[in-house]
Amino acid sequence: MEFKWLQSFIVAAQTCNFRTAAQQLHLSQPSITVHIQQLEEFLHVQLFKRERNRVQLTEAGKLFRLEAQQMLLQWEQSIERIRLVSKGIHEKIIIAMTPLMVETILPHVLYQFINDHPALEISILVEDSAKIEDLVHQHQAHIGISLLPTRYRHWHQELLIESPLELVIPLDAYDDETGAYIDYEELFQTYTLFTHHHPTIWNELLHNLRENYMLTRQVSISQSYVVKRLIKDGLGMSFLPRMIVRKERMEGRFNIVPFEGFSLPNVPVYLFYKESTNVPNDLLELLLTRNYL
Numbered sequence: 001m002e003f004k005w006l007q008s009f010i011v012a013a014q015t016c017n018f019r020t021a022a023q024q025l026h027l028s029q030p031s032i033t034v035h036i037q038q039l040e041e042f043l044h045v046q047l048f049k050r051e052r053n054r055v056q057l058t059e060a061g062k063l064f065r066l067e068a069q070q071m072l073l074q075w076e077q078s079i080e081r082i083r084l085v086s087k088g089i090h091e092k093i094i095i096a097m098t099p100l101m102v103e104t105i106l107p108h109v110l111y112q113f114i115n116d117h118p119a120l121e122i123s124i125l126v127e128d129s130a131k132i133e134d135l136v137h138q139h140q141a142h143i144g145i146s147l148l149p150t151r152y153r154h155w156h157q158e159l160l161i162e163s164p165l166e167l168v169i170p171l172d173a174y175d176d177e178t179g180a181y182i183d184y185e186e187l188f189q190t191y192t193l194f195t196h197h198h199p200t201i202w203n204e205l206l207h208n209l210r211e212n213y214m215l216t217r218q219v220s221i222s223q224s225y226v227v228k229r230l231i232k233d234g235l236g237m238s239f240l241p242r243m244i245v246r247k248e249r250m251e252g253r254f255n256i257v258p259f260e261g262f263s264l265p266n267v268p269v270y271l272f273y274k275e276s277t278n279v280p281n282d283l284l285e286l287l288l289t290r291n292y293l
Contacts, residue, residue: 001039104243107124133150
């Protein structure tokens with residue numbers, strides 16, 4: 001069995017069109033046809049049903065498609081390992097993380113780990129939490145760090161951090177050294193409230209805010225780093241996880257206002273990976289024991 005047979009079969013199985021498969025692989029259509037025929041002869045089974053100008057997978061073809069995808073993945077992983085070893089790297093770990101964690105000290109933690117472990121290569125994919133589980137499931141990432149827990153019960157999952165929310169407002173809006181009374185109603189009527197930069201907490205949070213205060217302006221923004229920039233520019237306020245305002249708090253770039261209107265939810269971040277994934281223990285221990293607040 002040749003690699004090009006498998007490659008042609010997988011693309012043809014995805015498209016159910018030999019011409020389209022040929023275009024994607026930059027081959028001629030007769031080449032795709034020959035590859036499929038050679039593969040069928042090798043396996044002694046019919047993989048496609050040919051009806052006029054259309055092709056469809058047989059039941060055997062549907063089964064072999066799963067096997068072929070696994071073989072192709074194993075092939076690519078083996079080639080990748082050989083290339084890494086030639087560079088003196090013995091292992092590669094791909095971490096898919098939510099953009100929220102880019103705003104924490106996690107990138108610096110990983111950078112230090114890479115320096116201390118030159119034989120281990122770490123790559124980082126920054127993706128929305130809703131996509132991270134699929135990246136791990138499809139072998140495009142080894143570890144997921146997400147605002148959403150995994151749905152797969154047999155995967156390893158840990159609560160990486162649970163960060164309190166804090167009310168963040170522009171720098172000149174409130175002087176926390178004077179101990180002056182905070183009029184939350186005035187704040188919510190004065191400043192635009194930036195919302196929905198977390199996939200799970202904002203519906204309940206907005207419900208509680210509307211029950212207690214008159215909200216004049218709200219703008220939904222999907223990424224917290226954009227929210228932080230707008231607050232620094234004095235354009236509004238929001239509730240942000242403490243772990244992502246650590247640096248700005250130390251540098252005095254905006255004000256953190258104590259909020260006593262009602263109990264604020266915490267923001268959980270989950271770390272998960274498949275049972276079959278070999279995660280270095282020292283990397284796992286570093287991620288799980290680091291103080292991100």
